[in-house]
Amino acid sequence: MKRHTLIAFFVLISIALSAPLFAHHGTNISYDHGKPMTLKGTVTEFVWKNPHAQLYFDVKDEAGNTVHWAGELNSPGVLSGQGWTRKMFLPGDEITLSVFPSKAGAPVGVVDRSKPITSNGKEVVPAGRNVD
Amino acid sequence: MRNRISLVIALLGMLALSLIVLAQNGAQEQRGGRGGRGARDNGAPSPPHDPHDLTGVWNLAGGTDLSLSRTPPALTPEGQKKFDANKPSYGRELGSADAAAHPEEHISRRRGVPPALGNDPIGDCNPLGWPRLFFFGRPVEIIQLPDRVIQFWEWTHVWRTIWTDGRPLPKDPDATWYGYSVGRWEGDTLVVETAGVDDRTWIDHFGDVHSDEMHLTERWHRLDQDNMEVTMVLDDPKFYKQPWVSEKKVWRLQPRRELREEFCAPVDEQLFNQRTRNPAGGLNKK
Numbered sequence: 001m002k003r004h005t006l007i008a009f010f011v012l013i014s015i016a017l018s019a020p021l022f023a024h025h026g027t028n029i030s031y032d033h034g035k036p037m038t039l040k041g042t043v044t045e046f047v048w049k050n051p052h053a054q055l056y057f058d059v060k061d062e063a064g065n066t067v068h069w070a071g072e073l074n075s076p077g078v079l080s081g082q083g084w085t086r087k088m089f090l091p092g093d094e095i096t097l098s099v100f101p102s103k104a105g106a107p108v109g110v111v112d113r114s115k116p117i118t119s120n121g122k123e124v125v126p127a128g129r130n131v132d
Numbered sequence: 133m134r135n136r137i138s139l140v141i142a143l144l145g146m147l148a149l150s151l152i153v154l155a156q157n158g159a160q161e162q163r164g165g166r167g168g169r170g171a172r173d174n175g176a177p178s179p180p181h182d183p184h185d186l187t188g189v190w191n192l193a194g195g196t197d198l199s200l201s202r203t204p205p206a207l208t209p210e211g212q213k214k215f216d217a218n219k220p221s222y223g224r225e226l227g228s229a230d231a232a233a234h235p236e237e238h239i240s241r242r243r244g245v246p247p248a249l250g251n252d253p254i255g256d257c258n259p260l261g262w263p264r265l266f267f268f269g270r271p272v273e274i275i276q277l278p279d280r281v282i283q284f285w286e287w288t289h290v291w292r293t294i295w296t297d298g299r300p301l302p303k304d305p306d307a308t309w310y311g312y313s314v315g316r317w318e319g320d321t322l323v324v325e326t327a328g329v330d331d332r333t334w335i336d337h338f339g340d341v342h343s344d345e346m347h348l349t350e351r352w353h354r355l356d357q358d359n360m361e362v363t364m365v366l367d368d369p370k371f372y373k374q375p376w377v378s379e380k381k382v383w384r385l386q387p388r389r390e391l392r393e394e395f396c397a398p399v400d401e402q403l404f405n406q407r408t409r410n411p412a413g414g415l416n417k418k
Contacts, residue, residue: 026221026337030246030412049400051257054408070408077286077392103246104414 027052027072031100031110038115041069043093048086051075055089055097055111070108071099082128093119178356183320186281186354189391190383191271198222198267199336200364200378203238211341211371215240218339219250240338248405248413253334255405257396259309260288261333262326263348263364266381273391281315281322286391294324301327307344309333322352335366343370358385 041057053073058066097117099109117125224231224242231242247255270287279297294315305312305328315324326348346368354360360383366376410416
C-alpha cells in the first residue's frame with residue numbers, strides 16, 4: 001500500500017509540474033507528449049526560416065526501410081538566442097534526437113528540447129527546456 | 133480507509149507543490165522573467181527617469197497571461213456566434229481529459245485543436261492585429277517624436293503610430309489591421325485610444341473576438357527606469373455585455389536588446405504547413 005501511495009504521489013507531482021510547460025503552445029496539440037521517441041537518422045535538410053525552423057532527416061526502420069521524418073522547431077530568432085546557428089546541421093550529418101511524435105501517426109514530431117541532440121557523435125545542442 | 137489516507141496525502145502534496153510553483157512564478161515576476169535582463173536584481177536603486185519618455189526596447193514580463201485577462205466578459209448573441217466559429221490551437225485540447233479537468237476555466241482556454249484543423253489567421257501568416265500583437269511575447273521598440281509615438285514590433289516587423297498632436301479619433305475609420313490610434317498624457321500616463329481594427333483579427337491566441345466597433349483604451353505608465361505598467365479597457369457593446377478590463381501588464385526595459393527582422397512570410401509558412409503542420413495534424417500525408 002505504501003508503495004502505491006508513493007507511486008500515486010509521484011505521478012501526480014509529474015502531472016502537476018509538466019502541465020504548465022505545454023499549456024499554452026499551439027503547435028503542441030498536434031503531438032503526443034507522453035511518448036517521446038529517440039531517433040537516429042541522416043539529415044536531408046535544415047530549414048532556418050520563420051516562424052518555425054525544421055529539421056528533415058531519414059531514419060531506417062526495423063525492416064530496413066527508409067522513413068523520412070520532419071522535426072518541428074521554434075523560430076530562428078528564439079533558437080539563435082539559445083546558441084543555434086543556420087549551419088548547425090548539414091545534409092549528411094548523422095544525428096540522434098528525441099521528438100514527441102504526431103498523434104496522427106505521421107513521421108513528424110516536435111523536437112524534444114529536454115534531451116540533447118548529437119551530430120556526428122558530438123553533442124551540438126545540450127538538454128534544455130520545452131518552452132516557447 | 134488506507135485509500136482515503138493515500139488520496140489525502142497526494143492532494144496535500146499537490147497543494148504544497150502548487151504553492152512552490154506559485155512562489156517561483158512570483159519570484160520570476162519580481163526578477164522580470166523572460167523580459168528581465170533590464171531589471172535590477174542587485175537591489176540597487178533605479179536611476180532617475182523621465183516618466184514622459186517611453187523610448188527604448190521593452191519586453192513583456194514573464195508569467196503574464198496571453199490576453200487581457202483569463203476570463204472575458206459575457207458575449208452578446210452576435211459575439212457568441214463569431215466566437216464559436218473560431219478554432220484556436222492554444223490552451224487545452226478540446227475534448228481532452230486535461231480540458232475536462234478544468235471546468236472552472238473559460239471555454240476559450242479549453243477548446244484547442246491541432247493547427248492543421250484550426251482556423252487561426254496566423255496559420256497563414258495573416259496579420260495578428262491589435263491588441264493581439266501586444267500579447268505575443270516579443271519586444272517592441274518605442275520612439276517618440278513631437279507629434280507621435282511610434283512602436284516598432286519585432287514579431288512580423290510592423291509598426292504602430294500613436295498620434296499625440298491633439299487630433300481626435302476619426303469618427304468612422306476605415307478598417308485596418310492595427311486600427312487608428314491617438315494618445316494624450318494624463319499626468320505621467322500615456323492614454324492611447326484605438327478604433328477601426330479589422331474584425332477578422334482575433335483578440336488573442338484563444339480565438340476571443342471583437343467587432344468593427346471595438347474601442348480600446350490603453351494606459352502606458354513608466355513606473356521607473358526599468359518597468360512600465362500597461363492596462364487596457366476594451367469597449368465593444370456589439371459583442372460584449374460589459375467592458376473587458378485587463379489585468380496589469382508589466383513590461384521590462386531591455387537595454388542591450390537589438391530588434392531582429394522577424395517576418396512571417398507566407399512563402400515559408402505554406403511550405404511548413406505542407407511538409408510538417410498538416411501531416412502532424414492528420415491532413416494530407418506527406
